[in-house]
Every structure is written in structure tokens, then in C-alpha cells.
Amino acid sequence: MKSDLKLVNVTKRYGETVAVKSINHHFRSGSYACLLGPSGCGKSTTLRMIAGHESVSDGSIVLDGRDVSYLPPAKRGTAMMFQSYALFPHLSVADNVSFSLKMKGVDATKRRTRAMEMLELVDMAKLGDRLPAQLSGGQQQRVALARALITEPQVLLLDEPLSALDPFLRIRMRAELKKLQRETGITFIHVTHGQDEALALADEIVVMNNAVIEQAGPAREIFDAPRTAFVAKFIGAHNVIALPEGKVALRSDAIQLTDAQAAQLSGRITAIEYQGTHVALTAMVAGEQEVTVLLTDKEFFGAPKETGEAIGLAWDARSAHTLSA
């Protein structure tokens, strides 16, 4: 099933405010994409425009070669899974799942069979007769997934699907999401503001900030080679350092400690934080900049340091990425 999704100059304005500013992106068919960004950057708005729950102010949304910008939600080939799951409280789990079939006028026995198939897929077949209020958060989420998938969408849109779950369940559910995506081959577009979630799940990460896409690419590319200071900071585990040759992003685990003479930068340790497998040193270097160095516990305890000690920092030139902004 081909289901390439292209955003062409998609813009959303609410009066004066621009929530999404002329973004272009190509979501490849069958990939797991994460829209990542801080609160208010326009992720949900983008997703809702793709779903058809928000009109586009400008530009177009092209799914599988077809401009769907002005089609109603159900005619687009997309399905949305809502953040709070939005299960119908008055309908049983099975009726929730088969709601779209009922709207199409499919007869009751066929609806039931299809609903049970979908519930089987998310491992919820046993609870088909319960009401949503009688389910746990994780179970509700599976039902919401089944309800979205029963429409056989080409693209599944998920708005912060894991944020209502506790941390333990979140990690389990994200593994299941990934598995489900692989099995169904449907394009998933998943909105999140957690970089760990994006890194764990996504084939492709689209980092948004201030209504625009800052950088898009495979997860490893985003993490290894952030192009802007914003991306480097947001994705975490990076230092953004202003050097004479310009701003660079430097992974904190790519920095070694050396003696002051051989160092590219020197400074003084201001904090030491033990993190179990790693130890994070924070040093103040020239120009009042803070740099974090992540050492493995073996490295650190092999040559322990004290707060206030002078240290030199060195790194391989290839790990420093010059930033464009």
C-alpha cells in the first residue's frame, strides 16, 4: 500500500498568530515518524490539519498523490488517535471499535466480527463488553488504537498517545506501538515532546520549533548531527559551545578530560553528578559557558576529580558539528 504523505507550504493562522508557518515535508510510506518539539510549537495543529479536524489556511496536504486538504476527516484515508483517547463513554468496547462501521451501515454481526478481529490485534478481545470507564489507561489506549485501525487508514495520526500513562506503562506501550506499526505497515505520525520517546520509536524525527520545522531526518542523524542550536539542546545530551570558529554542537559523551596544556578548552569543575552508569561533570569554560561532560563510571572513578579543580577538555574534530543557527 502506497501512502506517501506530503505537506506543501502548509500554514495555519489563528487571527494574528501563526501556529504553523509554511511547512514542507514528505512522510515516507510505511514509516514511523515523530513530530517532536516544545509546547506550543504547532505539532498538534499540524497533526490536526492532516487529520482534517483543522482547516489549512494555506498550502496543501497530499496523500498518495491526492490533494486531501479540503476533504472531511473520514474521506482522507487518515485516522486519528486522540490524546485523551476520546472513547465514547456510553458504548461498550466492541461498539466503540465498530462505531465507524455502524456509521457506514454495516450489519451488526459483521461489525461484531470485525471489532473482535481488531481487539484481537491489540490483545483486548476478552474485554469487548466492558464500558470504557471500566478499563485502565493502557487498556483504553489499546481500544482507541483498535478503533482507529478498523477504518483501515493509510496514515495513523497519534497525538501524544503515551502522555497519559505512567512511566512504566509508557515504555511498554511504545514497544507495542512500534510492533503494531511494523506489522500493519501503516504510516504512523506520532506527536510527542519527549525526545527519548521519539528516539526510541521513530524511523524519522521531525523537530519543530516556533511553527516551523527545524530539522527532519532519521533518528540517528538528528541525534548525531543536529543542525541548529535549538535541535542540539532539545534532543539533549549535547553541549552548544561558542568557539572562535563559530557555534558547535558537541555530544557530552564525546568530550575527554585532558591536562590543561593539550586541551581545546579549559575550565573549572562546578558540579559533579553521579548517575549510576555515568558521571556528569559540569565545567565553566572561557566566556562563562557551561559544558557538560559525560564520563562512564569507570573513567571517572579511575581518575576522580573534585569540584573546583581545573580541567582541560578535548574532542575529536569530527564530533563537533558546526551549527547554522
Place this chain on the structure above:
Amino acid sequence: MTAETDTPTASSAAPAARAGRRLPAAMVAWFQAAPLALVLGAFLVLPIIMIVIVSFWGATEYSIYPAFQFDNYEFLFSSPVTYKVFFNTFKYALITWAATLLIGFTVAYFLAFHVRSLTWQIALFLLCTIPFWTSNIIRMISWIPFLGRNGIANSTLISWGVIDEPLEWLLFSDFSVILAFVHLYTLFMVVPIFNTMMRIDRSLIEASYDAGATGWQTLWHVIVPLTKPGIMIGTIFVITLVMGDFITVRFMSGSQSANVGRLISNDIGLLQYPSAAATAVVLLVTVLLVIGILLRFVDIRKEL
């Protein structure tokens, strides 16, 4: 065995001693419930018991006397007037209910789902309540010059050429009675329905559209079921108000139609208290039965 049973007894002695100085939990609950129970007992339960007692009394043309006889009920159930009047009461209740539900649901739906800003919602909602700043009677009577034979409605229709003769059924008819009821009681439908609608999660509606439902399908399969508790509360308000009313029927029908309330008020006017009490008891039981049946359909507890 003994050692095991001894220990809990010894340790439970201390809390028991402490509790002795305070009131037992059950007593506290009784005291907390007492004020409301007393008020309801004195002003609701006692009068009803009185009415039930009096309904078995006897009456002559000029006096009433304590007794325990079923004459009042026998007379009530054997008189064709009773059935006619009860039928009328149900007719008013049913038609008024249907009209207030239709109008109330539409108004509430508009307020809840089409008015976007909260300020406007509050403003329009207050607008709905403005008529209630005057008394029921004034609002009712103000219909009379409007609907009368030479009233505004008739003269306007004649001047537009819609009709040649004044419409007789506009005033002092079932039409005017029901019109007044609808006017008086629609707000009692709007408020609870609006209240439930405001609690419906908006993403449910988007989820419905996402599943391919049309606007009407969403209304029927999502909004109406979720609004049922509000509809039920409004229904109970309207039904009880209409079934207990007598003044609206008297004014708006020009004393030409009767409902149970008027039957009771006539009896009271003739000082036939036992007969009025018996009718009141039958009306009360009827209304309670209706509410009982309604409550079987919808669980309103989660609304309260």
C-alpha cells in the same frame, strides 16, 4: 489459640477507650443529617401525611369530620370528570414536554456547540433567563392582549392578509394553555441539557467525525445519548410542574379547560377539603409513578 485472641483484645482496648470520650461515628452521621431531615420532615412529610389522613375524612356541605372511609376515592374513581381531567393533564404534560424538549434541546445545542466564546455563552444564557425576572402570572397575562380576538397576533395576520377573520383558537383554548406552559417552562429544559452538553468532551465529536459519522449521526449516536441525563432532569421538572399547575390552565383557557390542579383548587374553593385531599393523593401517586418509570430509563445519579 488463646495467645492469638488475647493480643488483639489488648491492643483494641486503647482505641475503644478513646472513642468513648467522643461520639460514636454513627451518632455523628445522624446529627449531621438531622437539620435537613427535620426541615423536610416538618414541611414535606408531615403535610403529605396530613393530606393522606384528610383524604379519608368525610364532608357535608358546611363541615368536615374525621373518619376513615373511602367515599372520596369512590366518588373520584366513579366520576367520568376525573378521567377526563386526568387525560387533559396528561395531554398538557405530554405536548408541553415534547415542545419544551425540542426547543430546549435546540437552544442548549446552539449555546453549547455553536457559540464559541465563553463570554457569549454566558451572555446568551443570561438573556434566556431575563423573562424570569418577572412573575409567572405577569408573563402569562401578557399573552392575553397579544392573542386576544382583537389582539396583536390577529390584527397583524389580518393586515398581512393571511386571514380574513380573527382566529378564535388563539386565546382561551388548549393552544394558549400549552403556549403559556412552553413559554414558562422551556428554561427548565434548557438549563440541565446545556449543563450536560457542556460536559461532553469535544474530542468525542471529532472522534465521531473521524469515524465517518455525519453531523446528524453524531447528534443521534453521540450527543443525544450523552445528554440523556440532562434531558431526564429537564423532563422531570417540566412534567411535575405542568401536572401540578392550576393557575396557567385557569387563566389561559379562560376557565374553559380543566386539569387535576383545577379540580383540586375548585374543591378547596368549595371547602371540600377531604375530596381535594383525595384528588391530591391520586395526583401525587400518578406523578411519582411517572417519575419512577422515567428513572428506569436513565441513570441520573452521575449528574447530581
